[in-house]
Amino acid sequence: MDFLTVTQSLLEGFAVTCLLFLLTLILAIPLGLLIAFCTMSKISAVKGTFKVIVWAIRGVPLMLQLFIVYYLPGMLSPTGLNPFGRLDNFLYFNLGIDNGGALIATLIAFVINYAAYFSEIFRGGIESISKGQYEAGQVLGMTKRQIFFKVVLMQVVKRIIPPMSNEIITLVKDTALARVIGVIEIIKVADMFASKAIIWPLFYTGAFYLVFVGLLSVLFNFIEKKLSYYKV
Amino acid sequence: MAFLEVKDLRKNFGDTNVLKGVSFEMNKGEVVSVIGSSGNGKTTLLRCLNFLETPDGGLITVDGAQIFPVETTNKKKSQCNARFGMVFQNFNLFPQYDALENVTLAMNLRVENELKERKIKGAEKKRLRKEAKEKNEELAKSLLSRVGLADKMANYPCELSGGQQQRVAIARALAMSPDILCFDEPTSALDPELTGEVLKVIKGLIDEGRTIIIVTHEMGFARNVSDKIIFMANGVIEEIGTPEQIFDHPKSENTKAFLAKADEQI
Ligand SMILES: Nc1ncnc2c1ncn2[C@@H]1O[C@H](COP(=O)(O)OP(=O)(O)OP(=O)(O)O)[C@@H](O)[C@H]1O
Ligand SMILES: [Mg+2]
Numbered sequence: 291m292d293f294l295t296v297t298q299s300l301l302e303g304f305a306v307t308c309l310l311f312l313l314t315l316i317l318a319i320p321l322g323l324l325i326a327f328c329t330m331s332k333i334s335a336v337k338g339t340f341k342v343i344v345w346a347i348r349g350v351p352l353m354l355q356l357f358i359v360y361y362l363p364g365m366l367s368p369t370g371l372n373p374f375g376r377l378d379n380f381l382y383f384n385l386g387i388d389n390g391g392a393l394i395a396t397l398i399a400f401v402i403n404y405a406a407y408f409s410e411i412f413r414g415g416i417e418s419i420s421k422g423q424y425e426a427g428q429v430l431g432m433t434k435r436q437i438f439f440k441v442v443l444m445q446v447v448k449r450i451i452p453p454m455s456n457e458i459i460t461l462v463k464d465t466a467l468a469r470v471i472g473v474i475e476i477i478k479v480a481d482m483f484a485s486k487a488i489i490w491p492l493f494y495t496g497a498f499y500l501v502f503v504g505l506l507s508v509l510f511n512f513i514e515k516k517l518s519y520y521k522v
Numbered sequence: 523m524a525f526l527e528v529k530d531l532r533k534n535f536g537d538t539n540v541l542k543g544v545s546f547e548m549n550k551g552e553v554v555s556v557i558g559s560s561g562n563g564k565t566t567l568l569r570c571l572n573f574l575e576t577p578d579g580g581l582i583t584v585d586g587a588q589i590f591p592v593e594t595t596n597k598k599k600s601q602c603n604a605r606f607g608m609v610f611q612n613f614n615l616f617p618q619y620d621a622l623e624n625v626t627l628a629m630n631l632r633v634e635n636e637l638k639e640r641k642i643k644g645a646e647k648k649r650l651r652k653e654a655k656e657k658n659e660e661l662a663k664s665l666l667s668r669v670g671l672a673d674k675m676a677n678y679p680c681e682l683s684g685g686q687q688q689r690v691a692i693a694r695a696l697a698m699s700p701d702i703l704c705f706d707e708p709t710s711a712l713d714p715e716l717t718g719e720v721l722k723v724i725k726g727l728i729d730e731g732r733t734i735i736i737v738t739h740e741m742g743f744a745r746n747v748s749d750k751i752i753f754m755a756n757g758v759i760e761e762i763g764t765p766e767q768i769f770d771h772p773k774s775e776n777t778k779a780f781l782a783k784a785d786e787q788i
Contacts, residue, residue, distance in 0.1 A: 422610060428574065430695075440631065520680060
């Protein structure tokens with residue numbers, strides 16, 4: 291098997307990896323913010339409920355959450371059919387997308403899991419902003435919403451970039467878990483070569499991750515530099 | 523009727539009665555200094571006036587309008603806030619904005635609120651917003667020049683000295699054109715050599731005839747600039763009077779003891 295063919299196959303798998311990464315990131319950030327607000331809620335029932343949810347999500351392996359999201363709805367449905375399996379068929383026959391159901395199940399599990407982690411980072415960031423910032427906004431007649439978006443948010447952003455970059459880099463590599471419910475991401479592709487006794491593509495995948503994480507690191511450094519004009 | 527009337531103002535934090543019935547009045551253009559030892563409720567008094575704390579009882583009226591107690595919807599609250607301005611001990615500037623933006627931010631947001639309230643949309647909104655922003659920037663520039671920071675408008679708080687930061691905070695408070703400007707120990711967080719520049723700015727405001735309440739440990743300054751001195755002890759106004767009455771002829775033993783101690787420190 292020549293290098294170019296393998297590279298091309300791996301790239302196809304890596305596209306799925308990247309898609310999973312990007313969609314998870316885009317959806318988990320707003321959901322995480324929402325969860326963060328719920329865990330800081332003044333209503334103790336809301337606060338308690340969401341603290342328990344965050345604890346449960348952070349306390350169970352992501353792989354197990356993948357299995358739960360993928361299999362549980364089918365087990366609970368009266369027909370006993372896995373809805374993601376049906377989604378697979380639907381997407382394949384209507385849009386020609388392969389394995390779409392599994393990808394969506396993965397996305398659901400990832401978004402929930404990462405939103406829980408992000409929410410704790412957001413909460414920490416928001417709670418670290420001094421009371422004086424809110425009070426200054428208040429005596430200047432700003433509304434609560436204005437204080438959050440115009441005063442607090444950018445300070446929180448600056449504070450959470452280092453822990454967020456950690457989580458985001460972890461997410462890149464966690465996408466490899468998706469193969470356990472049949473998503474054909476890059477390692478799964480390499481594994482298919484391995485089952486034909488061609489092992490080296492498995493090692494070759496490392497290069498893809500390294501380049502991607504390298505680019506992300508450059509991006510985070512850039513953002514940190516961009517925000518270095520103020521101190522919080 | 524006095525411009526500001528505070529009657530029997532009370533505030534508890536749990537079991538601690540911090541303000542146990544504070545009453546005083548002040549006229550427009552007057553300067554009132556609040557003195558007293560630590561923990562006697564001076565900051566709490568200012569915070570109640572600025573709605574940073576909700577009093578547990580009492581009455582506050584400004585210019586004949588009762589502002590506490592009042593039905594507090596958010597909107598009303600922010601309208602009331604416009605009557606008071608507050609300069610904090612530790613500045614509380616917004617770190618991500620430069621000096622000019624710190625001053626214009628709240629003005630511009632107030633414009634947004636007004637546009638929303640008047641349900642103005644589209645091109646008209648854009649035009650009015652642009653006009654207001656330009657006007658606000660002009661005002662902010664003139665305020666910053668007045669506090670001596672004409673050459674620091676583009677600097678971020680982390681690039682300014684404590685004294686400069688506090689002067690930006692003063693300009694920021696002035697921008698909202700409050701009826702009454704409150705200072706809570708505006709120089710306490712500053713190195714001694716920087717207090718002078720801030721006190722000079724405050725003196726300038728006083729000479730303009732602004733209505734000012736200032737909590738301070740700078741006895742000399744309080745004596746020089748105030749129309750009235752309030753001496754607070756144990757959550758009440760122990761003594762109130764002209765600087766001469768309080769500093770030269772204090773009646774209460776508590777006041778005498780406090781002033782003697784303050785003298786010692788100098
Ligand atoms: N949020 C709060 N919760 C509980 N107690 C408080 C709170 N704020 C103030 N206090 C208490 O109220 C009392 C008065 O505090 P305050 O800050 O008004 O005093 P102060 O006269 O300004 O003192 P200082 O000269 O040290 O600034 C203190 O005993 C303080 O511990
Ligand atoms: Mg105080």
